[in-house]
Amino acid sequence: MDLSDSSEDKAFRAEVRGWLEDNLVGEFAALKGLGGPGKDLEAHDERLEWDRHLAKHGWTCIGWPTEYGGRGLTLMQQVIFHEEYARANAPSRVNHLGEELLGPTLIHFGTDAQKERFLPRIREVSELWCQGYSEPNAGSDLANVATKARLEGDEWVIDGQKVWTSLAQFADWVFVIARTEPGSQRHHGLSFLLVPLEQDGVEIRGIEQLTTGAEFNEVFFTGARTAADLVVGEPGNGWGVAMGLLGFERGVSTLGQQVGFQRELASLVELARANGAIDDPVIKDRLARADAELEVIRLNALRTLSEEQAPQQASIAKLLWATWHRTLGEIAMDVLGTGGLTAGSGYDLDEWQRLFLFTRADTIYGGSDEIQRNILSERVLGLPRESR
Incomplete structure (x- = not known):
């Protein structure tokens, strides 16, 4: 696998870098570094305007085929965009679920009418989406979904509860996995529905987090309705659509995530040098190990993207980066020492405590x-198989 940029890719990298330098200025400059996991409520409306600015200049949905309004960029060019975006410390995007997950899913599984209705609005960032997968008894074990939907005339009627629904309070629509065949079990009899949130049958409640704020939510459906033709794929075959979407979840944008991790690690090394923690041989070794492991994660991600992706590759990638990032948070507490044990006045967490x-x-x-x-x-x- 050749990891070096071709001459064409070098020119594209320069184009992306130049555009970001020219546009992350003025009011947008103040958004640098804002948002992201644990900080998704930061300047949400302002970051939404930034996303729409990107859309006006053709920098959303860059990997989508041109016939659906994308730029049809190569895999390497998509990687370059996400890497340069992260290096510029540009604000976290608010349209990730629509652009990176639902959009590709509709392109692959949706009807022509669904594509025509939803894809332009995702590309323009005029409608936001959230994900209705997890439930109180169906988290990682998604096949245990209990939310039900029944077809009444020309509408689906939905009853149930979803939880850990990121940014539902800002979303216009939610894609929902619901059980549409009475008596079905596990991954059988599920359907993938597109449901408007602005209706009487939907209630959204925020979940307060240790890091403060409530980017996660509970969403309750009590006779909520959506049109009969807003089922993606065949009714009862939603499991395959849901798994297809999860495959898109671990796509090229994860390379930008690695750049963000590199920035966090570099900042932590700088802090360790400043407060003398780097002189502790154990901490120094852990920081060096984290640097080496992060390069392994990056190379594994590139290899995965260059091959036909199998489910186990996505599992390996998730295990690698999640464990690495959690460990970085633990190292940060050791670098801070006793100073990391207390929050500021009014539970004012610093960036490392929040991490x-x-x-x-x-x-x-x-x-x-x-x-x-x-x-x-x-x-x-x-x-x-594990006994159930």
Whole structure:
């Protein structure tokens, strides 16, 4: 695998870098570094305007085929964009679920009418989406979904509860996995529905976090409705659509994530040098190890993207970066020493305390470490399935 830029890719990298330098100025300059996991409520409306600015200049949906309004960029060019975006410390995007997850899913599984209705609005960032997968008894074990939907005339009627729904309070629509065949079990009888949130049958309640704020939510459906034709794929076959979407979740944008991790590690090394923690040989060794491991994660991600992706590759990638990031939070607390044990007045967390607290969840959300290891043990090593 050749990891060097071609002459064309070098020119594209320069184009991206130049555009970001020219546009992350004025009011947008103040958004640098804002948002992201644990900080998704920061300057949300301002970051939304930035996303729309990107859209006006053709920098959203860059990997989508041109016939759907994308730029049809090569895989390497998409990687370059996300790397340069992260290096510029540009603000976290607010349209990730629509652009990176639902959009590609509709392109692959949706009807022509669904594509025509939703893709332009995702590309323009005029409608925002959230994800209705997890439930109180169906987190990493998604096949345990209990939310139900029944077809009444020309509408689906939905009853149930979703939880850990990121940024539902800002979203216009939610894509929902619901059980549409009475008596069905596990991954059978599920459907993938597109549901408007602005209706009487939907209630959204925020979940307060240790890091403060409530970017996660509970969403309750009580007779909520959506049109009969807003089911993606065939009714009852939503499991395949849901799994296809999760494959898109671990795509090229993860390379930008690695650049963000590099920035965090570099800042932590700088802090360790400033307060003398770097002189502790154990801390110095852990920082050096984190640097080497991060390069391994990057190379593995590039290799995965260059091959036909199998489910186990996504599991390996999730295990690697989630464990690494959680460990970085632990190292940060050791670098801070006793100063990391107390918050400022009014529970004012610093960036490292917030990192430590939020990264405790990295190995849980998006498929827990236990689930990822089960996938690898059962599908790769051929070990017996876990008893249920």
